[in-house]
Amino acid sequence: MEREPLSVVVTTFDNADTIGTCLGSVAFADDVVVLDSGSRDATRDIAARLGARVEVQPFAGYSAQKQAAIDLARHRWVLLLDSDEALTPAAAARIRAVLQAPQAAGYVLLRREWVFWRWQPDRARLNHYVRLFDRTRARMSGHEVHESVVVDGPVQRLDAVIDHYGERDIEGRVEKANRYSSLQVRDRHGRAPRFLRARMVVYPTVAFLRYYFWRGHWRGGWAGFVAARVHAFYAFLKYAKLYELRRSGSESNRPPFETESGQD
Structure with a gap:
């Protein structure tokens, strides 16, 4: 056939x-x-x-x-x-x-x-x-x-x-967590979930436990532990960046100083 x-x-x-x-x-x-x-x-x-x-x-x-x-x-x-x-x-x-x-x-x-x-x-x-x-x-x-x-x-x-094959080192995985969390903020713009501060505190621990124990990555030794920690950091970043956007999204909330052109 x-x-x-x-x-x-x-x-x-x-x-x-x-x-x-x-x-x-x-x-x-x-x-x-x-x-x-x-x-x-x-x-x-x-x-x-x-x-x-x-x-x-x-x-x-x-x-x-x-x-x-x-x-x-x-x-x-x-x-x-x-x-x-x-x-x-x-x-x-x-x-x-x-x-x-x-x-x-x-x-x-x-x-x-x-x-x-x-x-x-x-x-x-x-x-x-x-x-x-x-x-x-x-x-x-x-x-x-x-x-x-x-x-x-x-x-x-x-x-x-x-x-x-994904990210072959910790640096690549952390960089991806940073980039993807920023993209998720764009996805959720205007519809951020409630209780962001509580989510920043609680959800990273939940994400770690779910990844490490429920999904079985504890069987992967230190590689699994490090991956679970980075995953928890990613969970934190998502909500921290949404909170930052909520607090400083308007021009009126920007720092009250200016930098000279071309300088940090």
């Missing part, structure tokens, strides 16, 4: 160290689209050498950039990957099998995380996202961060794992 043809779409920016692994894991696809936002390294050259159609567009935001990549796909069925993700061989085989006779409009795939210097422990909870979908019945959510695929129709879970 012939399977449905598949387009793989990937957005990139300076991902020369991971794009080869990413595209190599989807060599079975009928169409591969890489939408680059102006890489200064060899990302585009590597992608083209591996047979991808490479397009360039200024970065429009995570959700909008991914939607633009999806719109470039030639086929109805799309697999959406980040440039630092790769399918396991078993996942590639499972996707090929399900596309012989799709029974849903979208499929949720599991994602295994590289945590600083090791893979997350086998018994820790895996993140899961809709990544395989019929693009005529799906769209990106439009969020500034933590964007997702919204499917109009039934969604099923697929026993397929994506390996996510």
Whole structure:
């Protein structure tokens, strides 16, 4: 039985160290689209050498950039990957099998995380996202961060794992926490939750306990502990920045001094 043809779409920016692994894991696809936002390294050259159609567009935001990549796909069925993700061989085989006779409009795939210097422990909870979908019945959510695929129709879970190489050191993870928390403030502008001060105090501890114990990252030794602490810091930043915006969002609340042009 012939399977449905598949387009793989990937957005990139300076991902020369991971794009080869990413595209190599989807060599079975009928169409591969890489939408680059102006890489200064060899990302585009590597992608083209591996047979991808490479397009360039200024970065429009995570959700909008991914939607633009999806719109470039030639086929109805799309697999959406980040440039630092790769399918396991078993996942590639499972996707090929399900596309012989799709029974849903979208499929949720599991994602295994590289945590600083090791893979997350086998018994820790895996993140899961809709990544395989019929693009005529799906769209990106439009969020500034933590964007997702919204499917109009039934969604099923697929026993397929994506390996996510992500941030390979603490500095990268902290930088991402800072950047993503600022984007979440933009997402929530004008609709900040109540009790922000209480959330700043309580929620980081809740986030740590949930990540470390409930999701099982305590099994990952010190890597899991550090990741849980950074996750708690991210939870704090989200609410602290919303509180800052509420307190100093107007010109009247700015500091009563000026700096000279060109000086800090």
